[in-house]
Amino acid sequence: MPLIPFRCLLLGGLLTAIPLMGATVQADEPRARLNVQAEAQLDVVPDRATLSARLWERTPAIAPHDEDTDPDALRQARDRLEERAAALIRELEEAGVERDDINAGSLSVQPEYVPAPRRSDSDHEMLMRTRLDRPFQVRVDDLERLPRLLDALTAAGVNAMDGISYDLADRDAATDEALVKALEKARHKAELMARAMGVSLGAVTNISETRSPIYAPRMMAMSADARESGQAEYRPGTIVIEAGVSVSWEIGN
Structure with missing residues (x-):
């Protein structure tokens, strides 16, 4: 192919491409x-609520330098706590709460320190006891029943009412x-x-x-x-x- 026609063809292609490139830039x-x-x-x-409460029992207080808590005292405290927990569940069921709506939490055990009775001939000493704690949560789908259930918790002798949280079912x-x-x-x-x-x-x-x-x-x-x-x-x-x-x-x- 002669050189001059090839150059003309190349120049014509470039001149054709320039308007297309301009259109692309304008579109972008x-x-x-x-x-x-x-x-x-x-x-x-809200159409749902959760009641939170706790039961606890304690062992007798002893001096910290004594041996660990008496196993019998610990067992007795736990037995008392389990009896109260069972009574609480019965009270709630009698109030119309389904068993699946009652969540009995895990048992927790922790030491507590309390002041010993003051004596005139000795310094103020601290005693130690063990507290066994069990939380409960009760789901309430009918808020009209809330006062009745609070009364049931009170009648069962809960040690603490941790409050009411409201929620939505959906x-x-x-x-x-x-x-x-x-x-x-x-x-x-x-x-x-x-x-x-x-x-x-x-x-x-x-x-x-x-x-x-x-x-x-x-x-x-x-x-x-x-x-x-x-x-x-x-x-x-x-x-x-x-x-x-x-x-x-x-x-x-």
């Missing part, structure tokens, strides 16, 4: 976008509702901003979650009427679920 130019962040809060009335449904509410709020904000600026919303280009669901149970409250009457009225309040999203739209004139 970023389009204007509208970025919106929105948060939503959902107040949900957390996923509540989380989905909060997320949809946040997305709807984001779209409302975007449409409002677009109208104010005289532009139109295009396709959604990005959606992301900015806040994971946060459960914030409120403490139960007692009404003024209940305090005056002396009868407890338990109100769980609401569980607050918060959701946050970030959404981007293309915009045009």
Whole structure:
């Protein structure tokens, strides 16, 4: 092939490629976008509660320099604790609680130090005893029964009531509702901003979650009427679920 025609062919190919490259660069130019962040809060009335309580027994206090706790004393304390635990479970079952809704925790054993009786002729001495502790959790699916179950725990002689925690039987449904509410709020904000600026919303280009669901149970409250009457009225309040999203739209004139 002659040299001159080949050079002409090469030059023609380059001239043809330049407009195509220009079109590609123009197509890759970023389009204007509208970025919106929105948060939503959902107040949900709880439909489930968990009561937490503890039983414990102690061995007689002895001087720390003495031998370890008497095995018989430890066994007797444990037997007393198991008897009380069985009585507590019976009390709850009589109150209508299913066995599967009662969680009897593991037994824990720990030393306790208490001051010995003061004597005028000796220094103040510390004594040691062993405490056997067993926690209980009771799930309540009907909150109307809550006062009755608290009375049952009190009648069973629990040593400590560790409180009531409220929850939702279907957390996923509540989380989905909060997320949809946040997305709807984001779209409302975007449409409002677009109208104010005289532009139109295009396709959604990005959606992301900015806040994971946060459960914030409120403490139960007692009404003024209940305090005056002396009868407890338990109100769980609401569980607050918060959701946050970030959404981007293309915009045009």
